[in-house]
Amino acid sequence: MTRGTGRAEAALREPTVPVGMGWTLKLSAAVLGFSMAVITPIQILLPLQIADIAPERKEASLAVVTACAAVVAILAAPIAGALSDRTTSRLGRRRPWILGGAVVCGLALAALPAQATVLGVALLWMAAQGAQNAMFAGLTATVPDQVPVRQRGFVSAFVGLPLPLGVVLGVLLVTTVVPTRIGGYLLLAGLVVLLALPFVLTTRDPRLPPGARPPFALRRFVRSFWISPRQHPDFAWAAVARLAIQLANSIATLYLLYFLRDVLRLPDPARGVFVLTLVYTAGILATSVLAGRLSDRSGRRKVFVVVSSVVIAVSMLMLSVWHTWSAVVVAAGVLGLGYGVYVAIDNALITQVLPAAGDRAKDLGIVNLANTAPQAFAPAIAGGIIATLGSYTVLYLTAGAIALVGAALVLPIRSVR
Numbered sequence: 001m002t003r004g005t006g007r008a009e010a011a012l013r014e015p016t017v018p019v020g021m022g023w024t025l026k027l028s029a030a031v032l033g034f035s036m037a038v039i040t041p042i043q044i045l046l047p048l049q050i051a052d053i054a055p056e057r058k059e060a061s062l063a064v065v066t067a068c069a070a071v072v073a074i075l076a077a078p079i080a081g082a083l084s085d086r087t088t089s090r091l092g093r094r095r096p097w098i099l100g101g102a103v104v105c106g107l108a109l110a111a112l113p114a115q116a117t118v119l120g121v122a123l124l125w126m127a128a129q130g131a132q133n134a135m136f137a138g139l140t141a142t143v144p145d146q147v148p149v150r151q152r153g154f155v156s157a158f159v160g161l162p163l164p165l166g167v168v169l170g171v172l173l174v175t176t177v178v179p180t181r182i183g184g185y186l187l188l189a190g191l192v193v194l195l196a197l198p199f200v201l202t203t204r205d206p207r208l209p210p211g212a213r214p215p216f217a218l219r220r221f222v223r224s225f226w227i228s229p230r231q232h233p234d235f236a237w238a239a240v241a242r243l244a245i246q247l248a249n250s251i252a253t254l255y256l257l258y259f260l261r262d263v264l265r266l267p268d269p270a271r272g273v274f275v276l277t278l279v280y281t282a283g284i285l286a287t288s289v290l291a292g293r294l295s296d297r298s299g300r301r302k303v304f305v306v307v308s309s310v311v312i313a314v315s316m317l318m319l320s321v322w323h324t325w326s327a328v329v330v331a332a333g334v335l336g337l338g339y340g341v342y343v344a345i346d347n348a349l350i351t352q353v354l355p356a357a358g359d360r361a362k363d364l365g366i367v368n369l370a371n372t373a374p375q376a377f378a379p380a381i382a383g384g385i386i387a388t389l390g391s392y393t394v395l396y397l398t399a400g401a402i403a404l405v406g407a408a409l410v411l412p413i414r415s416v417r
Helices: 003-012 021-053 055-085 095-114 118-146 149-160 162-177 181-194 197-202 218-223 233-254 256-262 269-298 302-321 325-351 357-367 374-389 392-410
Strands: none
Touching: 021 055, 021 095, 021 118, 021 149, 021 162, 021 181, 021 197, 055 095, 055 118, 055 357, 095 118, 095 181, 095 197, 118 149, 118 325, 118 357, 149 162, 149 269, 149 325, 162 181, 162 269, 162 325, 233 256, 233 302, 233 325, 233 357, 233 374, 233 392, 256 269, 269 302, 269 325, 302 325, 302 392, 325 357, 374 392
């Protein structure tokens, strides 16, 4: 065996050496920095900034900014993933993209508060979104690269946990710890880099030798983004199932503030949304790691994904039937319990149906479109239901039905138990 061949095998083979808790926590910290950098500006900082720049057309301007950035995000994840798969840097295939994405994202966030036009905000937020997704492509690919199958449920829980936790922590930081807009942007810029550094600087990343990288051909590169459902049916079923669950979740949460205001008639619906977010996050924390551990021990994934998807559907049924504050709080907790199991085990399941070791980051980028595409579909579906029927009961029943479809779509997967 030549030295180059050995290196190629190290980069592409199925991992067998267990990762430690330190490795897992450093990966989780990097994902937390990513999560806060992605979510907090959209929730707090961008709306406030655009309201100051264009107060009379703030809704339309914010929609344009977020829509343009969403397009960049959709394209960046698989493209950055594909380039990461081909990277032959001495730092490895993933670390350059994690560190580079974090640094570019941090620079874009740091420059955002100085912008006085909607165009300037849009361009920098697009740059931040592209960098964030390049970073996330590298982070998620390290799981199938380095984590044995028997550990992936547990590790995937620590990848999924920071995403909802970042919602709560990021909002608290920019509204309480550093309540100024400039300070908020700078704090997020620093955190996205600082939280990524321990993972980048202290973990290994097997290098892909230049000789193992296939010659680049633009047509072949573009065609690689199509993964045939006929040749890889399990990958297709898993991706579509994730799309269904994320669509159900997006439909259910899109008009939550309006539901609390117009149906429950809460005097402070914004505070209500925050309380529900805390309850939901607590549910995720309660089940995610435990479910990951149980799934690893049993070697089963599908039953956890199916049951958790049904639990998600039950929470939406509760929202459709019982229109009281106490019932909504319970529904938020049930949703968190179900989603905590789902986010851990589905991530692990996805890593086991990837078509090829050499395309892990690209294929995960394609699957992650199932997380972003519902943001485009959900407003059309939810808005259509509310505009034509004016019924939140129908809205949540629809979301629950889609979640059940997501559960059913997991069943045909054959290569994973």
